[in-house]
Each structure stands twice: as structure tokens, then as C-alpha cells.
Amino acid sequence: xxxxxxxxxxxxxxxxxxxxxxGTVLGVFGRIHxxxxxxxxxxxxxxxxxxxxxxxxxxxxxxxAGEIILFNRSHYEDVLITKxxxxxxxxxxxxxxxxxRDFERMLAETGTVLLKFxxxxxxxxxxxxxxxxxxxxxxxxxFDPQDLEERKLWAEYEAAYIQAISETDAVHAPWYVIPANxxxxxx
Numbered sequence: 001x002x003x004x005x006x007x008x009x010x011x012x013x014x015x016x017x018x019x020x021x022x023g024t025v026l027g028v029f030g031r032i033h034x035x036x037x038x039x040x041x042x043x044x045x046x047x048x049x050x051x052x053x054x055x056x057x058x059x060x061x062x063x064x065a066g067e068i069i070l071f072n073r074s075h076y077e078d079v080l081i082t083k084x085x086x087x088x089x090x091x092x093x094x095x096x097x098x099x100x101r102d103f104e105r106m107l108a109e110t111g112t113v114l115l116k117f118x119x120x121x122x123x124x125x126x127x128x129x130x131x132x133x134x135x136x137x138x139x140x141x142x143f144d145p146q147d148l149e150e151r152k153l154w155a156e157y158e159a160a161y162i163q164a165i166s167e168t169d170a171v172h173a174p175w176y177v178i179p180a181n182x183x184x185x186x187x
Contacts, residue, residue, distance in 0.1 A: 002036030005066035008112040012074045014164075015119035016157060017147045018129035020180050021072045024119065027187035029070060041072040054078040054096060055103055063112060075100060076164055083163075084156045097167040108172035116173060118165060119180035123154050 001007060013021040025039055040061045049057045055075055063069040079096045082088040088096070107114055121129075130151070133143040150157070169175040180186040 001068065002033070002066045008063040008065060009068045010063055010071065010107065010112050010114045011068070012071045012076070012114070012116040013119065014074060014076055014080075014116070014161070015180065016121060016126055016154075017144075017150055018126050018133075019119035019121045020183055020186055021119060023183055024117075024187060025070055025072060027183070029068075032068070036066050037068045037070070039070040039072055042074055042077055045078070053099075055099060058103075062107070065111075075103070076168075080157065080160045080164060083160050084153050093163075094167075097164070100168050101170065104168065104170065104173040114173040116168075116175045118161060118175060118177045119186060120177050121180045123151075125181045126151065126154075 001009075013024055015021055029037060029039075042057075045054075045057065055078075058075045061069065061071070079088070079093055079100070083093045104114055130143070130147060133139045165175045165177070178186055
């Protein structure tokens, strides 16, 4: 892939907290030679990023020829979280989804293969995984008390993900919903 230097692949991993995005990166892509593969984890926008449109920070992270880029969370966060927390209204949410559809169409038209995966876990499985993070000293670094606050918004996030997938699933940018309660089966 890297040596051929003719294709570009963008893999988007989305899911609730503890769905296994990091585990998927390691389990599925861990055997690929690191040359030409890069993982990008989008966090809260920086002050400079907030001065631009919400897709501005995504452009510089896109794959070039011969690259595989893995988005561990993505441009969808700037709609999902903001909608769930009421920081944007329905009109702005619809506008952002329209912009995402245009953005992803542009990527496809310029040679990027885009695959989007929603790692779907149950609320009970998330509870168990959060408890494991607390109980296992090797996993405590992963625990963030904010995850418990976000968990209280489970139903809102479920609705937001349903909307995101239905608004942006396309032939050139398909969504795949992956059952992720079993890490082995997920990978």
C-alpha cells in the first residue's frame, strides 16, 4: 500500500466510551507495518481550532497517497457531543451533517477510500468495562471520571448516533455497525 503510493484510506472509528476504539486499532491494525499508517485521536478543539470551521482541523490529518489514517473519534464528535450537551441546536446539527456529507463526497471524489465503523456496545457492557478500569491497576490510566458523567446521557448519545449514521451513510462513505461487546468478535 505504502510502496504503491497510489491509494488513500481513511478509517473512522466511533463508539461510546469503552467501546474499544484503541483495542480495535491494536487488534486489527497492529500487525500492519507502521510505515504509512497513522492514528489520529481527536480531543476537544483547541482555542485556535475553535476560531475556524469545525472541519478545519480534520483537513491536515487526512491521508496522502500511500497512507492509511485511523481516526480514533473524528469530525463526528463536533456534532455528537455538541448536540447531546445542547451546545448546538437542531438547525446547526443539520447544517453540520450537510457539511460532513459534502466533505466526505469531496474526499471520495479525490481518491480517498472512506470506511466508517460504529463500535456498538451495550450499556451493561460499558458499566462492566468502566468497573474493570477502576479495579485493574494496569487499566486505571484509562479511567476518566468524566466517562461517568457522559454515561448518564446514554439515551441521548444513542439517539445522536442513530441520527449521525442515518444522515451520513453513503455508498462512497458507508457506515458499518459492529457489535463490540465481544472484543474478539469485534476485531
